[in-house]
Amino acid sequence: MSLERIHMGNSASRRIRVGVGGWTFEPWRDNFYPKGLPHRQELHYASRQLTAIEINGTFYSTFKPAQFAKWRDETPEGFVFAVKANRFTTHRRDLATAAESIERFVGSGLAELRDKLGPILWQLMPSTAFVRQNIEALFRLLPKEVDGRPLRHVLEARHDSFVCREYLDLARRYGVATVHADTDKYPSIADPDSDLAYLRLMRTEPERATGYAPGDIARWAEGCEAWVAGGPKREVFAFFISGAKERAPAAAMALLKKLGRR
Template sequence: MEVNGTFYGLQQPKSFLRWRAESPPDFIFTLKAPRYITHILRLGDAKGAVANFFASGPLALGPKLGPILWQLPPSFRFSADRLAAFLELLPHDTAAATKLAAQHDRPIKGGAYLTAEENLPVRHALEIRHDSFRTPKFIELLRAHDAALVVADAVEWPCFQDVTSDFIYARLHGSEELYASRYTTEALDNWARRFRSWANGREPRDAKRIGGRSPQRHKRDVFVFFDNDAKVHAPFDAIRLAKRLGVVIRRPGKDFRPPKQNAM
């Protein structure tokens, strides 16, 4: 599940603890990072804000903590120096995230959560929406800092498909009408083929890359989210894709209450 509520404001540790308790054992939560960091600070001087985010409860998810999604605004142009400084801040395991969270610079509602039960990986994915990122330097930075480039299928933004980490993070926003258009049978067949290729350590033959082909590797985790929910196509397209991939969609328990959220 991609939690969008964390984009609009810091949550409380008790919410993360509840989500963990109410979801199946193998359920994974991916968290959309606060827009304060991506849209207001625009990744600059962000150490305190990133520390506040991690202190607000993500560590309470334990092994259910999935990738952190950093979504940049459409007006954000590529800056190698700014991006490199930001990527350098990001923790890549829960031990490092705990140390960073301890440096929070504002009171955390509900009390800061600064405990990691075990040292687990923390993954990061970056979604860009400006064509100025079409440069090999961008791909080099992501690979150097082990951050995934989000495969974002949309009408208005570029869709780059370079593999820059050990996992794939895809957001399907609707390729004909943003947030609204339904995916055709042919489109889902093509996406299923791409996801299967990425999962098996290869790259699709039609991958749209900025840099060169990445080295083949063992199987990768693939996270896929449909964001074409304006006309309620998202859940049905997800089910159709899952059938093509032989994947069982896991849902939280019947009492699960996620925060109110709007997709972006």
């Protein structure tokens, strides 16, 4: 099935977005991008093979509005970016002190993505444990909109203490979704009552052409389809991150192909 069919399929398929983290990775120039493709055309190409990309450059650097507008214009209609928040917003002990950093990040030009702006990912340090007062302080600082555009927030909690009902109840109260990570390194937190499933799939293996075994790809496809079937507002963002990163694009395309066979 063609990618265009996946992009323009029924409403359920459009609510499942699949991609990778970033688009600039030298090993992809050997096994994903066509030989000789100019680096400046990599986003153009990647956005026509995938349905979403998690921008991770924003975690390390600050970009200007013109750069977000450029990314928007290089990608096709229906494509969506998730944006990883700058590390200075969350990589601190006292999250209540993050107001200025959050305001600076959100105001740096995210609104220029317009309809292509998807969830914002807020990644905590692995050492950040669940202390209700600290996490609630962060949630209170997350803006509901930017330039009149509603914002959706996702927390990546990487400490086992977040695996508890108190945390999920708190996140739901503030409308914050939680990353479900496929890894042994961090907790895999599932919130069955959320409308947004944000998957970071980290088990790609270098010896597999598609990163994950076909049976695992099939199971993730079934899970994504079952999730969006649970309600008309439900969405999935699935990103192949870390692991054998050189296999991430092939894994994402394998999942898209599996989803397109419905």
